[in-house]
Amino acid sequence: MILHIVAYGDPVLRKKAKDIASDYPKLEELIANMWETMYNAHGVGLAAPQVGLPIRIFMVDTTPFSDDEDLSKEEQEKLNGFKKVFINAKIEEENGKEWDFNEGCLSIPDVREDVKRKPEVTITYLDEDFKSRTETFDGLLARVIQHEYDHIEGILFTDKLSTLKKRLLKNRLDKISKGKINVDYRMRFPNIKKAR
Known part of the structure; x- marks a missing residue:
């Protein structure tokens, strides 16, 4: 089932999400619905807060990036078929020299900006079977x-922008929260009564 993606301005996007236990109600169904929602919106990642749930689950499928000709063959291969669910994740460390990359977000449609992030991350998480894993990823992954x-x-990625950029985006972000934007996927806007 395709879920509504909550738009910028919804308080759930500002909550620090809570860990879940393996007996979380209908977890398998939730994960399946989140995959379907993400693919329907042409995303490469989706987090539970984006579908209105303040819980620590997110998923990533970087396959769409794998045909980017600007990337090395090695990077393309790494991205192709990379599909994972991260439950109760905790970043252990981030390393390297920060680099810019143009980011967007399903909760903030039609806004894309360069964001600085470190190129390597080590993360501890539970997979879908609730097996604990610690892995290091680099580059676009x-x-x-x-x-x-x-x-x-x-x-949100907009939090990482300069004060000037944030000021320049303020009107566009306000319009998104009021639903004054055309999107081709289901969204729930915090400042209007009815979801589309």
Whole structure:
């Protein structure tokens, strides 16, 4: 089932999400619905707060990036078929020299900006079978994971922009929260009564 993606301005996007236990109600169904929602919106990542749930789950499928000709063959291969669910994730460390990359977000449609992030991330998480894993990712993989991880921490990519950029985006963000935007996927807007 395709879920509504909550838009910028919804308080759930600002909450630090809570860990869940393996007996979380209908977890398998939730994960399946989140995958379907993400693919329907042409996303490469989706976090539970984006579908209105303040819990520590996010998912990533970087396959769409794998045909980017600007990337090395090695990077393309790493991205192709990379599909994971991260439950109760915790970033252990981020390393390297920060680099810019143009990011967007399903909760903030039609806004894309360059964001600085470190190129390597080590993260501890539970997989779908609730097996504990600690892994290190780099490059674009690391970036997508960091972006989704921020969601479960109540952080949006726009928070990482300069004060000037934030000021310039303010009107566009206000319009998004009021639903004054055309999107081709289901959204729930905090400042209007009815979801589309």
